[in-house]
Amino acid sequence: MNNLMQMFGAIKNPQQFLQQAMNNSQIMKNPMAKNALEMYQQGNIEGVKNLAENLCKEKHTTVDEVKSNILSQFGM
Amino acid sequence: MQPYPNPNYFMQYQQPQYQQPNPYMQRMEQLQQFQQTLQAPVQNQQMPTIGKIVESIDIVKVTDIPMDGNMYYFPKADGTEIYTKQFGMDGKTRILTFKPVLEDEPNNLPLEGKNYQICLSDEATEAFMKQFEELKERLDGIEKSMTKSMSKTTKSTAKKEVSEDE
Numbered sequence A: 001m002n003n004l005m006q007m008f009g010a011i012k013n014p015q016q017f018l019q020q021a022m023n024n025s026q027i028m029k030n031p032m033a034k035n036a037l038e039m040y041q042q043g044n045i046e047g048v049k050n051l052a053e054n055l056c057k058e059k060h061t062t063v064d065e066v067k068s069n070i071l072s073q074f075g076m
Numbered sequence B: 001m002q003p004y005p006n007p008n009y010f011m012q013y014q015q016p017q018y019q020q021p022n023p024y025m026q027r028m029e030q031l032q033q034f035q036q037t038l039q040a041p042v043q044n045q046q047m048p049t050i051g052k053i054v055e056s057i058d059i060v061k062v063t064d065i066p067m068d069g070n071m072y073y074f075p076k077a078d079g080t081e082i083y084t085k086q087f088g089m090d091g092k093t094r095i096l097t098f099k100p101v102l103e104d105e106p107n108n109l110p111l112e113g114k115n116y117q118i119c120l121s122d123e124a125t126e127a128f129m130k131q132f133e134e135l136k137e138r139l140d141g142i143e144k145s146m147t148k149s150m151s152k153t154t155k156s157t158a159k160k161e162v163s164e165d166e
Helices: A001-014 A014-025 A025-029 A031-042 A043-060 A063-071 B022-045 B057-062 B122-165
Strands: B072-075 B080-087 B093-098
Touching: A014 A025, A014 A031, A025 A031, A031 A043, A043 A063, B057 B080, B057 B093
Parallel strands: none
Antiparallel strands: B072 B080, B080 B093
16 A cells, blocks of 8 residues: 555656655665666666566566556556 | 871872873773774675575576565585576676686586596506506417417327328
8 A cells, every 4th residue: 555655656746756765775775776766867768668678577577467467456 | 206207108109190001901992993893894794695495597597586686596406506696787687607616726617427537647547558558468479379289289189180090
C-alpha cells in the first residue's frame, strides 16, 4: 500500500519524488538505482528505458508484461 | 624544639602543580586510539554474500539475485572454481569465474581429474629410454642365440636320422 501511495506521489510530483529518492541513502547505495535516477535527472529517458528492458530480461519477463501486471492491479 | 621547624616542610614534598608526563598513560592512550582505528574498518567490512553451492555455471546463469548491487558468490561443488554474479549499473548481470592459482607455479592451473597425466623431465625420460634400449639389445641377442642353438639341434637330429637309415 505504501509503495502504491509513493507511486501516486511520484506521478503527481515527479520532481519532489526525485528529490526524496536522491536523499534516500538506501537508494543511493544501490549503483543501479543511483544510475537510473541520474539518467532521469539528465533527461536520458532512452537510458532509463534500456535499463528497464535489461532488468526485465534478467528476470525472464518483458516490459509489456510488467506493465500489464501493474495495470491489472488497478483493474485496467 | 619544634618537630617541623620548616612550616613548609610538608609542602615541599608534595607533588608539583604541573602534570608530569606519564609514559605509561601516554602508551595506554596510544593503544586505545589504535584499537579504535582497528574497530572502524572492521565495522565497514561486509561479510561476503554466499549465493549457493552450484554444480556448474549454467545454474548461476539462471539463478536470480537481489538487485542491491552486491556481489554474490557461488562456489562450485568440486571446489575448482568460484563464480560471482552482480547487477551492473545498466541493469545487466555480470558473471565472473575465479580459479585457484598454485603457489609454486603461478602459470599452472590445477589438474583436472580426467585429463590427469604424469610428466617426466627430459633427463628422466632420456635415462629410461637408454635402459629400454639396453634391454632391447640384450633380448635381441638372447633371441638370436636361441634361434642358432635351435637350428643346430635340428641339423644334428636330421644327420642322426640320415645315418640310422643308412
